[in-house]
Amino acid sequence: MKYSREQYFRIWLSSVDGIGASGFARLIAKYGSAEIVWERFGEDMRWIGEAAWKKMSDAHNRDRATELIASVDRCGASVVFMDDDEYPPRLREIADPPPLLYVRGRRDISDEWCIGVVGTRQPSAYGLRMTRQISGDLARSGACVVSGFARGIDTAAHTAAVDAGGRTIAVLGSGVDKVYPPENVELLERILITDGSVISEFPPGTEPRGAHFPMRNRLISGVSRGALMVEGKEGSGALHTVSSAVEQNREVFILPGPADSPNSAPGHRLAREGARIVTSAVEILEDLHAARIPQPKNSSLGEAVKSAKAPPKKRAPKSKPEPKPEPGPPLPSPSANTAGQRLAALEPRAGLSANQARILEAVQSGIPPSNVDRIVEFTGLSVQDVNTLLTMLAVKGIIQ
Amino acid sequence: MFARVMSYGLDGVEPFEVTVEVNYTGGVPSFDLVGLPDTAVKESKDRVRSALANSGLRLTPGRVTVNLGPASVRKCGSLYDLPIALAMMVGSGQMEPEAVNGMMFVGELALDGTLRQAPGALSGALFARERLAAALVLPADNAREVACVDRVPLLAASSLRQVVDHLTSRARIEPLVPVPYESLRAAAPSAHDLRHVRGQYEAKRALEIMAAGGHNLLMIGPPGSGKTMLARCLPGILPDMSFEEALEVTRIHSAAGELRAGGAMLTERPFRAPHHSASAVSLVGGGRDASPGEITFAHHGVLFLDELPEYSSHALETLRQPLEDGFVSVTRARAHRVYPSRVMLAAAMNPCKCGYHGEEGGRCKCPPGDVQRYRARVSGPLLNRIDMRVRVGAVHVEDLSSAAPPAESSEAVRQRVQAARDRQRKRYAGSGIFTNAQLDSSMIGKLCPMSADADELLLAAAARYSLTPRPYFRIIKVSRTIADLAGSDLIGEEHVAEAVRYRMLDEAR
Structure with missing residues (x-):
């Protein structure tokens, strides 16, 4: 990608470790452009701080700057500057917006309807299940699921969005060319090929460091209208993300959990302080006054059962004008959600057999689908029947 | 004088013929053992000498050379004590060469002349039958192990003295009466x-x-x-193990000395x-x-x-x-x-x-x-x-x-398993395999017919779980077994669906 001369210098300046978003802003305010900062760099810039000045003087080297730009192209990333149309509009509103973002995948990250979904790296089965369901429904309704690409809840949130054929943005605490955690290589590829975006404010080549993650967290809440915390211990990154959401004046949503679990205590405390308790994607979108809510087509377990047994659900009032979640180019068909979803589309939900309904009931009652022995006890079916039906339901996309 | 007695050795599990040759001449008494013996074989010199003495069999002193042929193959273990002792008896002229003609001997000697269990007796007995030996003399501790071998006289002796008495026609040892394999299985x-x-x-x-x-x-x-x-x-x-399987298994364990003394042929897997x-x-x-x-x-x-x-x-x-x-x-x-x-x-x-x-x-x-x-x-x-x-x-x-x-007993499960195995044996007769696990991908197409539903489900599952060919074929093999347990020749949708679960487990959980 071609950048203007000034943009090249901005990439250089923002990459200097230790300057940060605020130092960048102060330098530009004082000198007018990054090019001038480069040309006039010298002793008189020591006011920026001794450590930062030292880093700048190290980085003030034409070879290093050239190499940096080359590394951006090499990993297929492009740079989105704060004044570009593609820059997330809400991110400009926060206290210290990053001057530029490195983006892989779709360059346009100005999605109108971004919802952050964050949580612990050690989730419970319940946490994972609800994350999949809510993220999947958010994505299906056209919202963009934003998360931090960490293990556990983050990974589940991205995966569900991709599986649903929807849009997701992964905010990394490393350079966009690094995959951390390493087992998520495949997920990263899937995000890229399904028109998702992987973004970072750190230049390519940056290793994941503990100090980067709090900075990453402020971006997750910063690009989003609201942030959902699924599970998170006291002192966790997830809690940090929702704290920044509060500072940035974003909605905070809490998924309720067991009262005696350390993973749900901070969330429940926030709820008492005014955060909103939510149990579904619909509730999140209603609270944000979104007009589009998840259609019961092609959906998760909760929807399936409701449509089978309960009267049709009340639609959210279409008061606000339709928010337009960037339709974008038609999505390439993601590899893993094809056959199953085609099957689901062909077969009406009402076609569930009595035994399939019993299995669903068991899963709905809180037994994880992995615990076959308990489903056997619950339903009284034979173990071979239970395993058979579980596969059929999973292939149809009704359960995980 | 020269004497020759037949025995066998083991190359792993496979037996081979060993000829124990003794040359006895007058002169300064000495004892040489050649023919690539290992330490246990070399030490048989001392065991044989005192076993003979303690059995009341005195040898005239002289130069003794023992050769274990073929000389190029290593001989291991203590199973040649008995044939060496007998060859020395013949060589020193205390026994007629005809007495040991055509017979094979195996066994370790204790210092008092009693016979101890020999490794690989089952292989040896089958080998003796194949070579049409007149008889195989082996330690009494091995008697139960070889009990099922028929069509060869097997003589179980508990001491050197007993063997010598038999060979000199002083007291006969009756050959073992073969027992049918089925009687062991109960x-x-x-x-x-x-x-x-x-x-x-x-x-x-x-x-x-x-x-x-x-x-x-x-x-x-x-x-x-x-x-x-x-x-x-x-x-x-x-x-159950078939007789052939039991033979193979017992031979392996016996050759490695893993059978306990007096132990019978192995019938449980x-x-x-x-x-x-x-x-x-x-x-x-x-x-x-x-x-x-x-x-x-x-x-x-x-x-x-x-x-x-x-x-x-x-x-x-x-x-x-x-x-x-x-x-x-x-x-x-x-x-x-x-x-x-x-x-x-x-x-x-x-x-x-x-x-x-x-x-x-x-x-x-x-x-x-x-x-x-x-x-x-x-x-x-x-x-x-x-x-x-x-x-x-x-x-x-x-x-x-x-x-x-109460839960279902093992025996009830075993009967279903046996029925499924019988179906497989029939299906794979002549193809060189016995179980579904041994199917290779080329056979799967021929031998694992699937219903249209099953095929469709498998494709859907493969897409959903991004399966590569190896797990894909493994799922088909397990489906084949589930269909066999259900008594079905055609692999149905429900069989595939169950098999998929056993593949997906740890990924999804």
């Missing part, structure tokens, strides 16, 4: 019965499928959930559970003499690896080829041997280091990442060779109370 039932395992429906079902199709199985579950106990129930649900400190050599075989490893001792039975990630990764990797091929070639500087290794692999592991990952209640204390690292200790290629994975959950206390309904 042995005591297995100590571990599925009846005593409460709950664990899924794991039990997986064991049944494993036994029916000869598949490999990995059980994943927290400590104390009963993985080891479940595995120990396997021998009780496995189909072997169950080997080497500790996780086992080395690669002890698992697949090796050492100076290229001796067999645990996987060979488990031939036609079960190799159980408890705490799978705790084994050295090198040891586990060496298992891959023998598991796939059903035999293992052990090559050392002095020996090259091929041992059979057709086993069912049962493995068990905790889901993570502390053992509680995935259990309800968040008991797992492992930092994130450690769980993946722990699982990564078992390599992908090895996991790929395991057809089925099953989660073994913690046991609920209420299931343990005596009020809970």
